[in-house]
Each structure stands twice: as C-alpha cells, then as structure tokens.
Amino acid sequence: MTAKQPELMRAVGHADELQQAGWLRLSAGQHEQLRAAHSQHGVDLSIIRGRAATEEGDFIIIPLELVIHQEQQYLETSVLFALSKDVLISVEKDVHLNALEQASQQLLETRLAGRPLDPAGMLFTLLEVLNDSAHAAIREISARLDERSEIVAIASGGFEMSKRQAGVADIAGTAIALGEAEELVAKTVEGQLMLARAGRWLRRVAGEARFEQSLPMLLSDIQSLRRYARFQHDKIRNLQQSLMTTMDIKQNQVVKVFTVVTAVFTPPTLVASFYGQNFAHMPELELPWGEWMVMGLTGLFALMPLLYIKRKGWMR
Structure with a gap:
C-alpha cells in the first residue's frame, strides 16, 4: 500500500x-x-x-x-x-x-x-x-x-x-x-x-x-x-x-535629450557644410589664424543654443 x-x-x-x-x-x-x-x-x-x-x-x-x-x-x-x-x-x-x-x-x-x-x-x-x-x-x-x-x-x-x-x-x-x-x-x-x-x-x-x-x-x-x-x-x-x-x-525626456543634442549640433553642422562647398576663393583660409577662428566660431555657435535651453529651464 x-x-x-x-x-x-x-x-x-x-x-x-x-x-x-x-x-x-x-x-x-x-x-x-x-x-x-x-x-x-x-x-x-x-x-x-x-x-x-x-x-x-x-x-x-x-x-x-x-x-x-x-x-x-x-x-x-x-x-x-x-x-x-x-x-x-x-x-x-x-x-x-x-x-x-x-x-x-x-x-x-x-x-x-x-x-x-x-x-x-x-x-x-x-x-x-x-x-x-x-x-x-x-x-x-x-x-x-x-x-x-x-x-x-x-x-x-x-x-x-x-x-x-x-x-x-x-x-x-x-x-x-x-x-x-x-x-x-x-x-x-x-x-x-x-x-x-x-x-x-x-x-x-x-x-x-x-x-x-x-x-x-x-x-x-x-x-x-x-x-x-x-x-x-x-x-x-x-x-x-x-x-x-x-x-x-x-x-518626453528621451525626446527632450534628442532635441537638445540636435539644437547643439545643428550650427556646427551648418558651418561644416558651408566649408565643404567648392568656392573659388575663401579669404579666411589665407589668414594664419583662420582655422582657429572657424573652430572658435563653431564652438560658440554650439554653446549659444545650449545656453539658451539652459536659461529657459528645458534641461530640468
């Protein structure tokens, strides 16, 4: 049993x-x-x-x-x-x-x-x-x-x-x-x-x-x-x-991150695309400090939208 x-x-x-x-x-x-x-x-x-x-x-x-x-x-x-x-x-x-x-x-x-x-x-x-x-x-x-x-x-x-x-x-x-x-x-x-x-x-x-x-x-x-x-x-x-x-x-946070990244990198992208064109004559290229000037302006253009976004409080 x-x-x-x-x-x-x-x-x-x-x-x-x-x-x-x-x-x-x-x-x-x-x-x-x-x-x-x-x-x-x-x-x-x-x-x-x-x-x-x-x-x-x-x-x-x-x-x-x-x-x-x-x-x-x-x-x-x-x-x-x-x-x-x-x-x-x-x-x-x-x-x-x-x-x-x-x-x-x-x-x-x-x-x-x-x-x-x-x-x-x-x-x-x-x-x-x-x-x-x-x-x-x-x-x-x-x-x-x-x-x-x-x-x-x-x-x-x-x-x-x-x-x-x-x-x-x-x-x-x-x-x-x-x-x-x-x-x-x-x-x-x-x-x-x-x-x-x-x-x-x-x-x-x-x-x-x-x-x-x-x-x-x-x-x-x-x-x-x-x-x-x-x-x-x-x-x-x-x-x-x-x-x-x-x-x-x-x-919304994910979308906000991509929006900020896009806003920061859009001005440098425009600058890079501008200098990627084939112009016959570009005077700033003949300046000894021309490259540094372009790099500085590119960084400034990238920081400006970032500072604006931060001032508006959109980073929080």
Whole structure:
C-alpha cells in the first residue's frame, strides 16, 4: 500500500459519510456519476449552463465563479450547487477545491459529534468557507499590490535600486502584472456578488427564521469583502494611471535629450557644410589664424543654443 492510499481511503470514507447526510460532491470530470445523479434527481448538472440561478423541479441551481489562491497560484474556477430539501449536490469544474475539502472536514466533525446536518445547513457552511477562501485570495493580491506600489514609486522617481534609469521596458512589465491583478480582482468582485446571491437564495429556501442571525452576518461579511476588493481594484487603477504618467514623462525626456543634442549640433553642422562647398576663393583660409577662428566660431555657435535651453529651464 502506497503512502497516498490510506489518505484516499479516508477521503472516500468521508465522502460516503457526508453523502449519507445529504451532500453529494462531484466534479465535472465524473461523467458517469453526473449521469447517475441526473437520472436519480432529474436535474441538469452541467457546469456550463450560464451564470443565472434557476429553479428546476425541487432544486435551486446556483452557479458560482471563484478566484482562489491554491498551491501558490491563482486559479479561476467555478462550482455548481443544486439544493433541495433532501440533498445538496456540488459540481466542481476543473480543480479539487481545498476550500470544499476544509468544509467537508468541518461537516464531518459536526456529524461525528452527533449534531444534525441537513442540505441547507451544509450549503451555509460551504458558503462561509468559500467566502473565507476569497478573503485569503484578496489578501494575497493586496500583499502583491503593496510590492508593486513600491516598484511604481521607484520607477516614478526615475531610478531603481541598482541606480540605473528605470526604462519603458521596466514599467511595461509592471503594467502587465497590474493588468493581470486587475482582472483577478474584478473576477473576485463578481464572485462575491454570486456568493451574496447564493446566500439570498438559501434564505428563500430555508426560511427567514432558519438562519435569522448567522445568514445576515454572512451576507454582511460577503458585502464587506466585495467593498474591500473594489478598493483594491481602485488601487490598481491608480497605480496604472501613475505608471502611464511616468511612461509619458520618460518618453518626453528621451525626446527632450534628442532635441537638445540636435539644437547643439545643428550650427556646427551648418558651418561644416558651408566649408565643404567648392568656392573659388575663401579669404579666411589665407589668414594664419583662420582655422582657429572657424573652430572658435563653431564652438560658440554650439554653446549659444545650449545656453539658451539652459536659461529657459528645458534641461530640468
């Protein structure tokens, strides 16, 4: 027996215990089990069925789309809940959600302690755990944003820690990362809206008195996290705007450098082109100091636009 076999056997045993309590946990890849559940309960459990919550017979179908931080990466996934008075069916899309595994442990402990379990109560626990998982994901995104904020501040100041000029390529890399973070946060906000909708459907099915205190608290937590996620979204927008402004300034600086160089070297270029022409007679060439005179005038003509630019403050 391998090391993973006892763990797998325990997981199967836990699933059987919870299935007896009324929770049938499936994944989108279990086609035979999905067909059997469809045949037994008469409900379509296809994970690809849109975002609307619907009623089918005795069941309330509630789809959720989530952003989770699992195994050191962010995953966009979805889960479908089908709730009736007798059974709760969950269908996970493409990953095994650790949050649902954590919820199954809590429900199993509740069942082993002799406390009753029913489908509505189990869905309430699942929504709580999923909200906590979303909270953990948005906290992780917020920590990454704080790191990006420092990078943006350094780039806006002009230099990185290595004291080299922060270029457009450095800023562009940060902008791409911020764009990815913005998409994750936006999907998190949408996921919180779907969680809140699931809580309202649960209240409708179970009745107002069933979760009189706990469900309003859960809905308040979901709304608070949604506001926090929107705050992070606004922070990303501000960082993106700051980056775009910094990029424009740096591009203007590059253009300014070339403009100054062009202004400085244009008069000497004109002088050189003048003496490159074939004139029959050039009197200054016969003077002993004629060459030095031309060189001095060339340097003077080069310094004059440079002094003018510096006086205007265009060098800053």
